[in-house]
Amino acid sequence: MKKLFEQLRSYIQANRFGVWGTVIESTQVDCSVGINFLMDDRGHELMGTLPPRVLDVLTDSLSKVLGGKEPQLVTVALPEGGLKVFLDPILPQLRLVVLGGGHIALPLVKMGKMLDFQVTVVDDRPAFAHGARFPEADQVVCQDFTTAIHKLGFDANTFVIIVTRGHRHDKTCLVETFKQHQAAYIGMIGSRRKVQALMQDLREEGFSEEKLDCVYAPIGLDIGAQTPEEIAVSIMAEIIKVRHRGRSEDMKASQGDGKSGR
Amino acid sequence: MDDKVIEAILTLTPGEQAAMATIVATRGSTPRKSGAQILFFRDGRIVGTIGGGCGEAEARRHALRAMATGDPLSVQINLTHEVAEEDGMVCGGIMEIFIQPFNSGKDHDLANGGDNGGHSDEEQT
Numbered sequence: 001m002k003k004l005f006e007q008l009r010s011y012i013q014a015n016r017f018g019v020w021g022t023v024i025e026s027t028q029v030d031c032s033v034g035i036n037f038l039m040d041d042r043g044h045e046l047m048g049t050l051p052p053r054v055l056d057v058l059t060d061s062l063s064k065v066l067g068g069k070e071p072q073l074v075t076v077a078l079p080e081g082g083l084k085v086f087l088d089p090i091l092p093q094l095r096l097v098v099l100g101g102g103h104i105a106l107p108l109v110k111m112g113k114m115l116d117f118q119v120t121v122v123d124d125r126p127a128f129a130h131g132a133r134f135p136e137a138d139q140v141v142c143q144d145f146t147t148a149i150h151k152l153g154f155d156a157n158t159f160v161i162i163v164t165r166g167h168r169h170d171k172t173c174l175v176e177t178f179k180q181h182q183a184a185y186i187g188m189i190g191s192r193r194k195v196q197a198l199m200q201d202l203r204e205e206g207f208s209e210e211k212l213d214c215v216y217a218p219i220g221l222d223i224g225a226q227t228p229e230e231i232a233v234s235i236m237a238e239i240i241k242v243r244h245r246g247r248s249e250d251m252k253a254s255q256g257d258g259k260s261g262r
Numbered sequence: 263m264d265d266k267v268i269e270a271i272l273t274l275t276p277g278e279q280a281a282m283a284t285i286v287a288t289r290g291s292t293p294r295k296s297g298a299q300i301l302f303f304r305d306g307r308i309v310g311t312i313g314g315g316c317g318e319a320e321a322r323r324h325a326l327r328a329m330a331t332g333d334p335l336s337v338q339i340n341l342t343h344e345v346a347e348e349d350g351m352v353c354g355g356i357m358e359i360f361i362q363p364f365n366s367g368k369d370h371d372l373a374n375g376g377d378n379g380g381h382s383d384e385e386q387t
Binding site for chain 2 (some may be wrong): 002006008009012020022024025033034070071073074086088089090091093116
């Protein structure tokens with residue numbers, strides 16, 4: 001039992017993808033209620049806790065959980081009786097990369113940790129990129145943005161916030177981010193006008209409309225944020241929305257059986 | 263899945279009793295969805311949440327029962343009935359939760375490091 005939980009923890013810590021299963025109802029003598037099991041990302045059981053015939057009937061449900069990344073309650077019928085199993089995906093921890101260590105980065109890092117992200121801050125100025133400025137960050141990188149992004153490497157688990165000290169650096173970051181695997185979220189700060197001008201530049205440089213379209217810029221939800229802390233809330237709210245495929249209208253407006261029209 | 267709950271289970275001291283509740287299914291409007299977890303300690307401490315309020319309080323009562331008997335159990339928590347409304351909690355949904363006790367003497371003795379997975383006959387009555 002403890003070994004299995006330790007294995008689960010090492011899976012979580014190693015950011016590996018898998019499935020944690022729990023037998024919830026059972027009439028099987030060799031597969032009783034409360035048994036846990038751990039599967040890797042190919043659906044292979046790791047500790048041999050489940051009888052093979054039970055594993056066999058779970059194959060389809062497992063690939064569904066691995067594919068959809070949503071938990072599932074599965075009822076299976078076996079000749080000797082039924083079985084109810086809860087399959088919970090073990091998802092890699094999401095990464096938040098804050099490009100730019102200025103005012104907004106301070107609350108962003110705090111909120112990112114609050115929301116369970118693994119947080120990295122990047123700035124090329126030593127005064128803005130050191131551990132004492134960001135004690136909560138998992139990683140503080142002091143390097144030019146191009147090299148830093150290249151070394152970090154983005155993927156579908158990465159949320160990227162571009163908040164450097166100026167347009168030129170923002171553009172460098174965006175161009176470098178485009179070279180990476182598609183991130184889960186790319187947001188860039190700036191006024192509507194600045195964003196338009198920068199996007200026009202990139203269009204002329206040959207970046208596709210599709211690429212430019214997936215950038216959240218101007219960044220954040222429109223909640224009238226003013227202070228760095230408020231802007232950080234607006235950015236993190238947008239990230240939560242993207243993470244859970246939510247919507248951005250008021251809860252009040254979205255009530256009433258879709259009367260709001262969306 | 264809640265990493266903090268898993269970590270808390272692994273740091274239980276020898277003999278320290280606790281029970282983990284996991285939401286395995288929901289219907290209608292519930293504060294948290296499938297996969298949310300909470301660890302109830304015998305002394306009242308908690309790690310994680312399955313939505314708070316009297317739904318969570320009801321889960322706690324079942325968790326204490328599971329710690330006493332040493333048997334895991336499935337319960338359905340109904341947030342639609344009158345008791346919930348009296349407390350002003352009218353989420354309106356139903357959640358199915360599964361509760362697993364740890365260190366209850368009878369089974370799952372984490373502190374001893376016993377690995378009884380797969381040989382479950384002795385785990386249950």
